[in-house]
Amino acid sequence: MRERFELTERHERQREQVREFCEREIEPVVEHHEREGIFPEEIVRSVGEAGLTGVPFPTDVGGEGKDYRSFAVTVEELARSWKLVAGAVNIACGLVGYPLERFGDDTQREQWLGNVCAGEWIPAFALTEPEAGSDAAGLETTAQRDGDQWVLDGHKVWTTHGAVADFILVVARTSEGERGHDGISLIGVPNPHDRDGVKVVRNIPCMEGDAAVESELRFDSVRVPAENLVGEEGRGFRYIMEGLDIGRLGTAAQGVGIAQGAFETSKEFADEREQFGQPIREFQGVGFTLADMATETEAARLLTLAAADARDRGERITKEAAMAKTFATDAAMEIATDAVQVLGSRGYSRDYPVERYMREAKGTQIYDGTNEINRLVVLNRLYTE
Ligand SMILES: Cc1cc2nc3c(=O)[nH]c(=O)nc-3n(C[C@H](O)[C@H](O)[C@H](O)COP(=O)(O)OP(=O)(O)OC[C@H]3O[C@@H](n4cnc5c(N)ncnc54)[C@H](O)[C@@H]3O)c2cc1C
Known part of the structure; x- marks a missing residue:
């Protein structure tokens, strides 16, 4: 880079x-x-x-x-x-x-x-299953060939926007004999909710709030045409690993945006709110927090844009995207938590957006690979590049 x-x-x-x-x-x-x-x-x-x-x-x-x-x-x-x-x-x-x-x-x-x-x-992307989270290659959803169709059977959780999606890219095992990464394929399911066998079990109530749609889905003998296979059969896991580089870059950018929003709200509030006869930003404890927020947001942005720049020059960015995702989302969580503190009771209320930023930041540390898994990716690259 x-x-x-x-x-x-x-x-x-x-x-x-x-x-x-x-x-x-x-x-x-x-x-x-x-x-x-x-x-x-x-x-x-x-x-x-x-x-x-x-x-x-x-x-x-x-x-x-x-x-x-x-x-x-x-x-x-x-x-x-x-x-x-x-x-x-x-x-x-x-x-x-x-x-x-x-x-x-x-x-x-x-x-x-x-x-x-x-x-x-x-669109929605259905990879995660009840028993296959970080160990995504342990998935059990199957797609079996029956003439000129694929027949999908399985149970997916945390499919973001699954219940409202017009298209779901389903990750399924197409080869029964093989375990692990091999034998996994990508099958496109357009108009999923008009098809027999696609069931929304529930939307998972979660920290992000009720506007979020995080769906638990079942596929029971769902039939789609054979040509809905994306790319080659059995190479789906490799494809999603490449897609994850871009997904992690985007999640890093989400972290930067959340951090920026939390910082701006805190700065404006600290200018206006007076206690003990002066704006609270003049208390060094608050001022230093604002300085750290600005510094970490900028560092997260630079790491994210550097990874994007490397991708623009045609480089594979597995390590860079994992670094940016981990750093930016950890920074977002810390900055949003500090923002709630700077705003005091108002930060804890829903009258200001910072409690939302805090809930949103937590999710970014978990999806597109938890930050522990992203650290493993970075570590692995350090010894193989
Ligand atoms: C808001 C949100 C949106 C999501 N959207 C989607 C989506 O659209 N599509 C989709 O397919 N999935 C989605 N997910 C699922 C997400 O990808 C998984 O939650 C994530 O991969 C972790 O899996 P898990 O929750 O089963 O945790 P687990 O894998 O059970 O992990 C539990 C804990 O153990 C740690 N851990 C596990 N293995 C290791 C290891 N080897 N080393 C160190 N620590 C480890 C994890 O880091 C974590 O802290 C979403 C999740 C959330 C929260």
Whole structure:
């Protein structure tokens, strides 16, 4: 990874464009949706319509033909306003979009990915199972060939947006004899909720709040055409490992956005809130906290953009993305927790967004590989590169 990189005017324009979108579409409604537990389906679709979902994909598949620094800036700005929306873009680009773009056939690239980029399809990625979390290759969902169809059977948990998805990329075992990484394939399931055998068991109540849709799903003899296999049979695990590099880059950017939002809210509050006859920022205990927040946010951003820059130069970024994801999401958790403290009782209330930032940050330390698993990835690379 190069030690130096730069953002161009193009990237700053991208940041401005996303911020305008957030101010117009997200910020007026986020607290209402959060309080009422409403999934922001229209916003998630309108992100696509605004050209912000398919940022790094080529224009011939409906993308914006921009680079991964633009993608990172986009996800960061969305997360500064609402992590839920940033997460939707990240799933679309990383775990779903990347394998479709890189390994899919013409229909999968142009129609499936095209629909995702345009916001016509909300996509979901179904890997995790009750007994296969960090050890994802231990999954038990099967896809068996029956003539010109695949028949899917299995139980998935934590499929983000699964219950509202127009398309689910399911990770399944297609070869019974093989265990572990081999014999795992990717099967696309368009319009899953119009199909026999796809059952939403429940939406998992979770720390992120009731607007979030984290679904538990069952697939009971779900039939899809044979051509819904993405890429080669048995190579799915390798494909998702590559997609995870992009997913982790995007999750790092989510961490940066959450940290930035928490910092800005804290700084503004510390300027205005007076106790003992002076703004609380003038107490060094609070001022130093603000200085540390700003420093860590900037460090997280630089690590994230450096990983994106390396990807833009064609490098494989497994280590860089894992480093950025771990550092930025740990920083987000610490900064959001400090933000609640700076705001005192108001930070603990739902009148300010910092308790939401704290709940959102916790999730980023867990998905796209827990930060322990990401540390293992970094460690492994240190001894193999
Ligand atoms: C908000 C949210 C959204 C998610 N979205 C999706 C999604 O869209 N699609 C999907 O497929 N999955 C999704 N997930 C699932 C997520 O990928 C898993 O939760 C994650 O991989 C960890 O699996 P687990 O929860 O089963 O934890 P476990 O694997 O049971 O781990 C429990 C603890 O043990 C630690 N641990 C496990 N193995 C090791 C090891 N080798 N070394 C050190 N520590 C270890 C973990 O770090 C963790 O702290 C989501 C999860 C959350 C919370």
